[in-house]
Amino acid sequence: MSVLNGRDRHLVGRFSYGVTPELARDVRRAGGGREWFERQLAPGSVPDHAADRLRGWWPSLDRGPSDLWRRQVKEIEGGWQVMADYQRWVLLRRMESRHQLHEMMTELWEHHFNVPANGDAQFTWRVRYGDTIRKHALGRFDQLLPAVVTHPAMLISLDNVSSTKQFPNENLGRELLELHTVGRGAYDESDVKASARILTGWTVDMWETFAAEYDKERHARGPVKVMGFRHANKSADGREVTRDYLRYLAHHPATARHVARKLAVKFVRDDPSPALISRLARVYRQHDTDIRPVLRALVGTREFQRAVGAKVRDPGEDLVATYRALGVRVSRPPAGTKGDAYAANQLLWQVAGMGVTPFAWPRPDGQPIDNLSWASPARLIASMSVHRSLAGGWWPSAGAHYRKPAAWLPRKTVRFDVLVDSMSQRILHRRATPRLVQACSEATGCKPHERITPDHGLVRWGMFRLLSVLLDSPAHLTR
Known part of the structure; x- marks a missing residue:
């Protein structure tokens, strides 16, 4: 097996959820890492049928807000259940998609413009919110910003639905400045108040239809000033001033x-x-x-x-990369409670045990993207536990199709150090170092020059130990 050169591996690994033999083949066919990168910037040019079919596994992801609310009220399906399915869908899509860069950018913006998946009202719009971000993830920020700030999910999450001209709610106006655009230090409290006034009028028909609305009676008219932005704001319809304001913020230095x-x-x-x-x-x-x-x-x-190995994978990236590295195939779960034991559903509990489920970060600042947040001993132990269960093919057992232990052998009889090198190339996409061979030898009890056959104890009952060493290595835990 030929591996990508170091530069291509770094580029592709940083902009994907893990290099696989299939992804490496796509890179080579494209002509190299930079050529693959360019194609990834135009995802519409790359077919993605395997990922596209996943949406149909959970029909409620395509239900409208009113229907979702009605089903919750009638106790047919809770909002938390729909959101759990949304979290499963994004994890599986990252595993399957050939649009790896697009998936990473979609996740990045969903963290940047964080609307927690769990909420008794915003769940009605949360899937469509993710779809909106996905649409703009590789486009212009001045188009992404108004699409998300005025989206019903954001309006509900940051309380703009309760904002009126008499009592403007400052939550969205403040986070728009602090988190979404210019950042702390660029504005003062008078700017926050004016920002909130500009955004009055954008609301949702709460607890009834959950339809998105613009209520002119709620809009606070009169001159507004936010940093260098000024507007007469004379009209009862404040959508024009909102558009101009968000464009100003998007282009601000x-x-x-x-x-x-x-x-x-x-x-x-x-x-x-x-x-x-x-x-x-x-x-x-x-x-x-x-x-x-x-x-x-x-x-x-x-x-x-020069930043090779400088980024630690967060729990979601780790889980997705591990499924991809092991080549675990996940099948569609049956409807109802019978599907609860299937891998497509169980993987959400796996990632929860590692620290956090997708888009569950409760604060508006979004899930951290720094190393320190995900480099604790507890996180490492949790990851090692998940690696071990997947390496052994033990959990999840239903709806997960694992590679047979003997299938890891490059030929019927192979030296142990050659086997480690072969598996390192497939799982880590790099040649095995003497240190890795030594770690694998110590973990399995096999000597470097020992002959391994399909009947060897390593293959019959100990392959999970060898796989775990590779998955627990820094090469897998970083991207």
Whole structure:
């Protein structure tokens, strides 16, 4: 098996949920890592049938807000159940999709514009909110921003549905500035108040139809000033001032730096240099907030190229990468409670045990993307436990199709050190080092030059130990 060169492996690994033999083949067919990267920036050009079919496994993901609320009220299906299915769907989609960069960017923006999946009202719109972010994930930030800020899920989550001209609710107006755009230090409390006034009128028909609405009677008219933005705001219909305000924020230099730093922390390292942030921010503004040129600029820097192994996988990335590395195939679960034991549903409990389920972060700042948050001893032990159960094919057992132990042998009789090298190339996509061979030897009791056959004890009952060493290695726990 031929592995990608170090530069391509770093690029593809950083912008995917784990290099697999299939993904490596796509990279080679494209002509290399940068060529693959360019194709990933235009996901519509790459068929993704296996990932697309997954949506149908959970029909309620395509139900409308009113229908979802009615089903909860009538105790047919709780909102928490629909949200659990949404979390399962995104995990499986990351495993299957050929649009790996698009999946990563969709997740990044869902964290940046965090609307927790669990909530007694926003669940009605949460799947469509994710769809909206997915649509704009590789486009212009000045189009993504208004799409999410005025989305019913965001309006419900940050209480804009209760905001009126008499009593503007400041939650959304504040987080829009602090978290979504310019960041702390760029505004003051008077800016927050004006921001909240601008956003009055955007609401939802709560507890009835859950239809998205714009209520002119709620909009606070009169002059507004937020930092350098000024508007007469004379009309009862405040949608124009909202549009102009969000465009101003999207193009603000502080927003450019905020977005640039977010991308650098996610894809380069936790402490990106000021020079890198300035460079990316400049590209962002020069290209009218288009994210794709910023990503191109990022991967072309020496700082990115030198950041090999600098990012720790979070629990979701770890679980997805482990399924991909082991080649575990997941089948559609049956409807009803019989499907609860199936892997497609059980994987949510696996990732929960590792620290966090997708989009369950309760605060508006979104799930952390730094190493420190996911590098604790407890997290490592939890990951090792999941690695071991998947390596052994023990849990989940229903609806999961594991590679047979003998299938890992490159030929019927193979030296142990050659087997380790073969498995390292397949799972870690790199040649085995002497240190890795030694660790595998100590874990299994096999000597480097020992002959391994299908009848050997390692294959008959000990392969999970060898697989676990590879999965617990720094090469797998980082991306």
